[in-house]
Amino acid sequence: MSLKFLREEQEFLRGPQKRTRELLRAVRIFFECIRGFRFLHFVGPCVTVYGSARFDENHSYYRIVRELGQKLAQKGFTVLTGGGPGLMEAANRGAKDMNGVSIGCNITLPHEQKPNPYLDRWIQFRYFFVRKFMLAKYSYAFVAAPGGYGTLDEFYEIMTLIQTRKMKNFTVVLLGTEYWQPMLDFLKNTILKANAIDSADIDLIIVNDSPEEIAKIIQERAVDEFGLRYGPKRRRVLFE
Numbered sequence: 001m002s003l004k005f006l007r008e009e010q011e012f013l014r015g016p017q018k019r020t021r022e023l024l025r026a027v028r029i030f031f032e033c034i035r036g037f038r039f040l041h042f043v044g045p046c047v048t049v050y051g052s053a054r055f056d057e058n059h060s061y062y063r064i065v066r067e068l069g070q071k072l073a074q075k076g077f078t079v080l081t082g083g084g085p086g087l088m089e090a091a092n093r094g095a096k097d098m099n100g101v102s103i104g105c106n107i108t109l110p111h112e113q114k115p116n117p118y119l120d121r122w123i124q125f126r127y128f129f130v131r132k133f134m135l136a137k138y139s140y141a142f143v144a145a146p147g148g149y150g151t152l153d154e155f156y157e158i159m160t161l162i163q164t165r166k167m168k169n170f171t172v173v174l175l176g177t178e179y180w181q182p183m184l185d186f187l188k189n190t191i192l193k194a195n196a197i198d199s200a201d202i203d204l205i206i207v208n209d210s211p212e213e214i215a216k217i218i219q220e221r222a223v224d225e226f227g228l229r230y231g232p233k234r235r236r237v238l239f240e
Helices: 003-012 019-040 060-074 087-097 128-137 149-163 177-191 199-203 211-225
Strands: 046-050 078-081 102-107 121-125 139-144 171-174 205-207
Touching: 019 102, 019 121, 019 128, 046 060, 046 087, 046 128, 046 149, 060 078, 060 087, 060 211, 078 087, 087 102, 102 128, 121 128, 128 139, 128 149, 139 149, 139 211, 149 171, 171 177, 171 211, 177 199, 177 205
Parallel strands: 046 078, 046 139, 078 102, 102 121, 139 171, 171 205
Antiparallel strands: none
């Protein structure tokens, strides 16, 4: 990403600009959404996997997330990630191991985030909020593997959409019990006790470390509870 591009983004988020520039920016955002719609419309039933870009293939979580990608592909799901390295790469790599469909929604960053090499197709987004929108819109379930600010942002946005019923109650899984336990304790012992959320809001979250069990839960809920749909091309997906 050039310094000019970075300055444009910073200026956009700084506050009101000239109305002509705001209109042009809105048009650019609109066309980025259209690109995303066209790209993802026919990729099949997706499961989005969030996770850190910083954990390489020698990390234990990388191996677990790669296995998750394998299990999801075996169940017939397209594995959808942010398209970057680390645990995103692990999920895409697992899908490719099983000859599954592996898709990435990459983001343009100051320090260029290159798409990982295990993608069948990928699309580059300029705006984080457009990218998050696409990852949410086309998925039947969401798995948050260990990660940082970006993963937390994505996880909590999905939870907010489900809590406020803007999104149907799709499956949300936290993979990595030990990693996420302090956050879960905070939700239960601080936020819940302060009545900022209800106990039912916490019950929406599934915590599991087994790729096999996670894939099975997602399959059962996507098919049985939510009536999994297929795109106009009638791409045939065989569930185990």
